[in-house]
Amino acid sequence: AQSVTQLDSQVPVFEEAPVELRCNYSSSVSVYLFWYVQYPNQGLQLLLKYLSGSTLVKGINGFEAEFNKSQTSFHLRKPSVHISDTAEYFCAVSERGNEKLTFGTGTRLTIIP
Amino acid sequence: GAGVSQTPSNKVTEKGKYVELRCDPISGHTALYWYRQSLGQGPEFLIYFQGTGAADDSGLPNDRFFAVRPEGSVSTLKIQRTERGDSAVYLCASSLGGGTLYEQYFGPGTRLTVT
16 A cells, blocks of 8 residues: 655745655555645645656656655655745655555644745 | 635544544645544544556545545545544645655645544
């Protein structure tokens, strides 16, 4: 069965500093990987996804993530964060041929002015 | 255009009561998903519809939970004999087609509180 681990439940970062949110997954088969963002009082929104091809994936709002098969990781990065990036970020995995998403427990990103 | 909508936004019920949660997907989306998000956790898959039929209901925790989508559009999640442990935010998502190659668009959720 697939699973996702987000080790950092909270990450405080100063405004304009870089950030990395960690995600590791476990699966016995090939997977698709996703990052979703949940802004305060809003629904989940897709940031980016890895399906195949280039391991470096670019998403909305300047975020990117890199798929590392050997380390079973899909860490999310942004070179310079803004106050508006304050939100909860969820990593998710789906096994190929399986429609359901399995989510991690989330990382709360707090931007310090 | 209109996104996924869910009603009610909040529902408070007493232990043992029956509740229905409604999801209106984006028009034209054939796939519909229900997830449950407990406090401090990520969303947990419950059930997936392709058209009118439940293609995967492996996430429903027990037989108190049931969902329908009779006309392939609106879906209702039904919970019988509610328990305090059912308290959570219930999320609905829809996508153009089945499979996670298609982006899932999430609604704002229904917060269920069982007292």
